[in-house]
Amino acid sequence: MNVRQKPGAAARVNDDIASETRLDLYRRQVEIRDFEKRAYDLFLQNLVKGTSHLSLGQEAIAAGFAVAMKEGDKSFCTYRGHAHTLARGVDMEAVLGELMQRDNGLMRGKGGSMHLTSVDHGVMGSYAIIGAHLPIACGAAWRAQYLGDDDVSVCFFGDGTTNIGAFHEALNFAAVWKLPVVFCCENNLYMEYTPIGEVTAVENPAADRASAYGLESIIVDGNDADAVYRAAEAAFAKARAGEGPSLIECKTYRHSGHSRADPGKYRPEGELEKWLERDPVKVYRARLSEFGFSEKEIAAIERESKAKVDAATEACKGAPPPPDEILATDVYADGGWAWRN
Amino acid sequence: MNVRQKPGAAARVNDDIASETRLDLYRRQVEIRDFEKRAYDLFLQNLVKGTSHLSLGQEAIAAGFAVAMKEGDKSFCTYRGHAHTLARGVDMEAVLGELMQRDNGLMRGKGGSMHLTSVDHGVMGSYAIIGAHLPIACGAAWRAQYLGDDDVSVCFFGDGTTNIGAFHEALNFAAVWKLPVVFCCENNLYMEYTPIGEVTAVENPAADRASAYGLESIIVDGNDADAVYRAAEAAFAKARAGEGPSLIECKTYRHSGHSRADPGKYRPEGELEKWLERDPVKVYRARLSEFGFSEKEIAAIERESKAKVDAATEACKGAPPPPDEILATDVYADGGWAWRN
């Protein structure tokens, strides 16, 4: 069985989503959008340091999954992890503080933007070596299976990641052990600057490989938060029922460059524009109107989001850098770094 | 398109194989068989040292591929590589000498049984870290493509190898670059001591994954040298025509243990017996009779093979161990090992 939802068709099959859920899906998308735009501005001001990988245009995936997750579920993210971290409810100031490498950062500046982690929110780390976290997510799912817990591990990664060895090992392993893990491939059409089709033997890098692991091929419109939410729900239900892993390919597009100041010049003309028409935030705003939400309700969400981002920005600008003494803490579990006596 | 040849059906579709080819296929199988049995005896006498991985029962694959290969084609083998090395025409004494770690060994005892290499015969090494040689075979194929040469690289590996990351990377890479490489999975039903089905998400570990690389699914009766030969021929023709890689899964069974003195106790009762009925050497002997070859012709091949193995054994027993001074040669291209001045 294939579950394929053509762009546009989703609204019809998702008529029964609860109103609070809809508002929630919108709120998370808007907050991520506002946050990412601000992060970009701050990067241009040299206040966001190191690197930074935005999810502008991919917000529906983070929102759809996060809303479908319950407390205790575990997220495993990549360097492109701001969105998923925020979507799980992690404090915006802490995330921005980490990007700005301040002492109020989520990891006090020790990890940096590529490694956002908030164990309290089930965000079990962001991983910057392509593919590494797919097996790790299997391990967290194994723990749940072993203890009889019903939490699910969710692992987000990009299209380019489907070509690395760890992807293959993890998928087979999860399938053989029937682990409660959901693999979400955010296919944004590019592996950094290279179109995914130029380096991949199949058209749908994740979905066309599902059968290699005995899994069904699932393609979802990644710019439609409802569609993502529904697909995630179904996969979670399957996982919690002990029926093993799922692999979901979300078709999407990133509006900005791969990282930092990448101007994205490798894109064919008109491609971005075409996708901007299907901007997930815009799509979802229209959806809300269509479903009878008032302009006032919608605007309130947007206003609150902007206020949150502004407040976080101010707090971070005022925050000090991390103190020198945390440099060598938490290398080992005793809190220190001593490798000798 | 799937090319599937059910055990037994092969004789019918292979009616047009030339007589010399048939004799050649038989000769190579018999020689490998006799060699492997002798290697086992010598192992029990502690004359074959280290480890050793026999191909008893899998001879049809080595023979079928080698006969289909032309000079210049490259073989990439595993630790279970005696068969493929002999099948390419490498001197039996040199191979046995290597197993016995004598100075007359193919690599003068420096490599050992798991690393048989004879560049002159196109045997570009035997690799003992699972999966490593699949990408390497891609590289050799890339060279052919780059220079416009028409040689093909052939990479042999087991069922268990399909679960490691390098398998996935190599298959995708070969497909994307359309490389003249043929991947041959010898599915002998076991990964060491573990039945392959217990650790693999699909029934046919290679063939069921071909589509993940845009390749056709090919399953061949690996105990029928004709069927293997035909499948190899077709894949080589495709590769030489610039149409890219193939992945062929040969169903087979090893009669002996995984390595050394493994008694193979993990096998269900009757399994070995069932496969012994389809012993490739026996099958092919019957085939020859069926096609009108005389008992005399057949017996001559068998006699010559035994004589060859005996001669090699005697020569190796009499050969000295490698001299100490080769210990530190050929670490670097200057012949030596100096890492400092």
Next chain:
Amino acid sequence: MAELTYREAVARGIAQELERDERVVFLGEDVAKAGGVFKATVGLYEQFGPKRVRDTPISEQAILGAAMGAAMTGLRPIAEIMFSDFLAVCFDYIANEFPKSRYMSNGQLQCPLVVRTGNGAGSRFGAQHSQSVENWAMMIPGLKVVAPSSPVDVIGLLAAAVRDPDPVVFFEHKSLYGTKGEVPDGEIVDRLGTAKVVRAGSNATILALALMVPRALEAAEKLKAEHGIDAEVIDVRSLVPLDTQTILSSVAKTGRLFTVEENPRLCGWGAEIASIVADEAFYDLDGPVVRITTPHIPLPAADNLEDIVLPTPERIAERVRRAMA
């Protein structure tokens, strides 16, 4: 008290920990039903069942990744990588994931797991199945690294490793699996980061690890008997944490240091310890620090060649004698 082989000690050590703590789980290739390719885990599957002792595909990255994910969420996995040479196919976990997650998360994540692996030469397996690669782990900040030389140390240090809250790479020596030693009854728990003076002496300090420990001891006996040189032999046991105190005190006493390494020469643990001593004990030293190692070459398969490359008791004794002459 019982006499056990090093191999049996591995199984007993794992069993002790599986029994003690439900969170301990064990996974690897052919480790369960088959009892391991070195037969070092025989009986565990039968005793603890398929939930706790699990066979895996040939997927070293999945093995270590799964161990890490389980460890960070509450289990205490022991993962087997069959031959230490294969650490190279899953090295990202060893080098980049296990040891950095706690630090990068500012202490939020933990990684309490043990990677057991068959290390070292002597089986005529050739260059890809015989390496000593303790330095591959020692050079990575955030790991702990252990290599026992006797059955009792196998059990005690394995227990310490399993109970340790940090990732530990545990090197078992393939050529020691068949060796025997006395092992007390009951629970055995040792301490990481402690070297052991296995032979007291006053003229020179010889440091060794794993298979090199019995060889260093034999060399010390030779040195005493044939040349009257009384060498102290220290089994380093734990490379990280490193018991520099025991080493530096010994050098302060003897004035000479020799390291005996099986790994190839460059950037081995011997280089690290030699550098520490050459810096911190400079004024204690009566002569150069000498490293006795396998030469910096891949390992040959042939028995006679393999026997030459590894440090032998004769070579150790001769090198020490020459340096002390």
Next chain:
Amino acid sequence: MAELTYREAVARGIAQELERDERVVFLGEDVAKAGGVFKATVGLYEQFGPKRVRDTPISEQAILGAAMGAAMTGLRPIAEIMFSDFLAVCFDYIANEFPKSRYMSNGQLQCPLVVRTGNGAGSRFGAQHSQSVENWAMMIPGLKVVAPSSPVDVIGLLAAAVRDPDPVVFFEHKSLYGTKGEVPDGEIVDRLGTAKVVRAGSNATILALALMVPRALEAAEKLKAEHGIDAEVIDVRSLVPLDTQTILSSVAKTGRLFTVEENPRLCGWGAEIASIVADEAFYDLDGPVVRITTPHIPLPAADNLEDIVLPTPERIAERVRRAMA
């Protein structure tokens, strides 16, 4: 003569070799059409076309494996591994395949290839994108290991590496890409295995590599100006082959050795060289060999923290001064 950045020197070096020899090919992730993530390979695709300059999938094992297969059959591949940290995902080729195939085959196989990789800290990228991992390669018998510190050395040593019949790991320092230097016109070919005395001096020898070279030079100027200590600074350039002659002669002259390493402390190249000197030049040494390194911790992302962990000119000068006091 022209002034080039280190980044431009990489492209020029590769171009020089692509032009010279049809067998030279270049592959890696985003190296062709995009000109590399560090923009170090801009223009090569346009100049040499898609047959010789090729983008690959995110498949580091396939990249290195393909390079090896091509090298053993006659090409001269240059492979890029974007960040040196990622050597961990393809480490089997570095540790077990490239360096052992010639030996195991008794000289039948060859592996003439170059792995270029972006090494080192300074970009605030955090623990998985900032490491200095020269020792990961140096410790493996059979490899050659190079790390240039200036544009002219980039070109000359890269050319030497490409023409070398053995596998070479070529570490480019990310924080040097933007630095400039004079480069003569025409073909430039240097020699592997040669260190360079970049500042002559008589009181102490300071060894440095890559980004640490300019810092050691700055430290030397400070030492001279502020303390009258005249330090000789040697750019090691090539870890394998190692130019021990230049190092040992300098120590014979100065009597003191300091190594300045960016890599974390344990089992670095400094430990190896310190051990060699502590053994072979024991009687030349007037004081302990001192290693100045990044502490043995994962690297922090925050700029102020990252700036503290790497050896700075101030820290180097202070450490030398203290030791010489």
